[in-house]
Amino acid sequence: MRKTFKSYHPIVWTLLAGTVFARGASFAAMPFLALYLSRTTDVSPILIGLTIGIGPLTGTIGGFIGGHLSDRYGRKVVMLTTIFVWAAVFFGFAFSEHVLAFMLLNAVNGLSRSFFEPTSQALMADVTEKEKRLKVFSMRYMAINIGASVGPLLGAYLGMISANLTFVITGIAYMIYGIVLLILMNKYKITNVNEGKAVASFKEAFRVIGRDVSLRYFIVGGILVNIGYSQIESSLPQHLNSSLEDGVVLYSVLLSANAITVVLLQIPLSRLAERWKTLHAMMIGSLLFTAGFIGFGLSGGWTGFILSMTIVTIGEIFLFPSGSVFIDKIAPDEMRGTYFGAAQFRSIGHSAGPMFGGWILSQYSGQLLFFIIGGVIAASMWFYYAGNARYEKQIQQNTLSA
Missing domain, CATH: 1.20.1250.20 (MFS general substrate transporter like domains)
Known part of the structure; x- marks a missing residue:
């Protein structure tokens, strides 16, 4: 176990643990957004569908932009900015009341995901030897599935207590993830890999x-x-x-x-x-x-x-x-x-x-x-x-x- 742990950069382990943590929180909240809107607002199913669908749409467009910004300005800047904006999105879900606010927040949610995830994969590759990258990406995929399997159960439980509470807890989870990343990126001097190069x-x-x-x-x-x-x-x-x-x-x-x-x-x-x-x-x-x-x-x-x-x-x-x-x-x-x-x-x-x-x-x-x-x-x-x-x-x- 100790040998395996030392085989990979500490940032890799942080991102893997954070993926379980944050994805679990996200899967606790987002699958229930449509149900939450139908219960707490009087908007039509068409508007609810549009609100849910706008996140993947902005995510499709945003991935290229976020990935390029991480090459230009560094993984650290893009990831930390995105994770704290992402946390704010979930707090916004908890306290919003108008459907337009939910649409805007879910659009930013899709952008945040599309900025953070390609950048985190690129960072994993940056700090990992080429022959070990398949294993790293495999572990990342497993981490996503662990979060996806636990999250909905947690969300169903929290939803019975308070729908707003689910979004607040998710926001807190992303905030903690961001703080841990900030500390470790400063400790291990994660800098722009393209610094000094023509980008x-x-x-x-x-x-x-x-x-x-x-x-x-x-x-x-x-x-x-x-x-x-x-x-x-x-x-x-x-x-x-x-x-x-x-x-x-x-x-x-x-x-x-x-x-x-x-x-x-x-x-x-x-x-x-x-x-x-x-x-x-x-x-x-x-x-x-x-x-x-x-x-x-x-x-x-x-x-x-x-x-x-x-x-x-x-x-x-x-x-x-x-x-x-x-x-x-x-x-x-x-x-x-x-x-x-x-x-x-x-x-x-x-x-x-x-x-x-x-x-x-x-x-x-x-x-x-x-x-x-x-x-x-x-x-x-x-x-x-x-x-x-x-x-x-x-x-x-x-x-x-x-």
Whole structure:
């Protein structure tokens, strides 16, 4: 244990612990925002939906901006500013009364997430040796799932006491996280990795991103995967509810199985993935995703759905951390934050997926939906392969020209 702890920078452990802490608090509050608005305001369901949806929208746009700012002004400045603004957002949720205030706050919430998360990933890569980064990103993904599994239970409990209290506690959690980061970043002298270097302007960075074909292929592949993954929260519960008598109970079991599988298998499977090339881990992850969603279409009872969810979960264990490693691999050192930020455009799939899946579900059937989604996810493998091939070709050209 001591050897493992010393193998990584203290800031890495702080960010991992903070991810569990802050994500748990966030998952305690945000899933209940729609319910909170419906109970405490008289606004229409359409306005509530718009309020909830504006966060992911601003997050999709903000990732690139936040990542570039972290390259230009330093991870420390962006992360600390963002975390304290984020804390203020949750305090605002607790004391706001007008729907426009909630819309503005959730827009800032989406921006805060999109600024903080790519920057924190870039910082983890900055302070970690290249051969250890897959393990770090795997541990980060496990930390997210631990927070996601504990948070909603905590939120349900606190919601019975006071809905406002949930937001206040979340704000306090983020405030504590920010203070701890401030202390440790000063102690370990986290400075701008690009200090003294010529850093591209925002316009120049946007041009570089636009010209990077490997990144574009990766983003398209990620959008396709996220179109599929979003069905777990949108179409899957509707399909289970309409096709099985105890579908709601089964859906709860599937969510728990997903979280438990990640926590139990993340570390051993990440060790296995370390022996493979990044592309191979991503391809296997997409293939398992495809098989799992086809399994959803073929399943008619509890056993089939649980087995399919387990396959999907193993796929995400391989795919999502490996995706972070791929971004780190193709990014120039001085633009690492910008690349991690640009990768947030993958979340377009999370926005488009529920509408796409909902239309198929309403017009045809859940079985056909999951077969189609399996095909959509399978297409991501071509984009990952093409992106990696383009990157390796560029490396060869650079070597020959040197």
